[in-house]
Amino acid sequence: LRGFVAKYMTGAGLDVGMAGADEVCRTKKGDCTEFAVLLAAMLRAADIPSRVVCGVVYCDEFAGKKDVFGPHMWTQALVDHMGVKVWVDVDAAIGPGERAFDGGHIAFSTSALSDDVPATASFSELLPFLGKVTVEVEGEE
Numbered sequence: 001l002r003g004f005v006a007k008y009m010t011g012a013g014l015d016v017g018m019a020g021a022d023e024v025c026r027t028k029k030g031d032c033t034e035f036a037v038l039l040a041a042m043l044r045a046a047d048i049p050s051r052v053v054c055g056v057v058y059c060d061e062f063a064g065k066k067d068v069f070g071p072h073m074w075t076q077a078l079v080d081h082m083g084v085k086v087w088v089d090v091d092a093a094i095g096p097g098e099r100a101f102d103g104g105h106i107a108f109s110t111s112a113l114s115d116d117v118p119a120t121a122s123f124s125e126l127l128p129f130l131g132k133v134t135v136e137v138e139g140e141e
Helices: 002-008 021-027 032-045 119-124
Strands: 050-062 065-081 084-090 105-111
Touching: 002 032, 021 032, 032 050, 032 065, 065 105
Parallel strands: none
Antiparallel strands: 050 065, 050 105, 065 084
16 A cells, blocks of 8 residues: 555645645645555555654755755554554655665654544644754664
């Protein structure tokens, strides 16, 4: 499903303001939030519990700065792993053929995308941290 969403989306940009899965299906456009919302909806349609994650992701370049962490949203799926239910991170905004997820993602909050707590509220939790968090690499693979 991650690969399908990554290929299905034709336009990226920050001009769409947190569209619902129905709108994303029609327009095929959006930024990471639309990728995450569509993937969460598709997982649920396949009877796989899902939620979205707001956090930051390492970027070679973002907003004119090099080697920074920028705001990002991705999806988690609740799957069975050896008899235990675990949340697995999946990022549909990463293109097909690329690594599906990596350690450059740092989660700050999750949202079930319910009507009473919109995902945009999760992004507001990021604001106090942006530009103030530093990350130090302890080791490399």
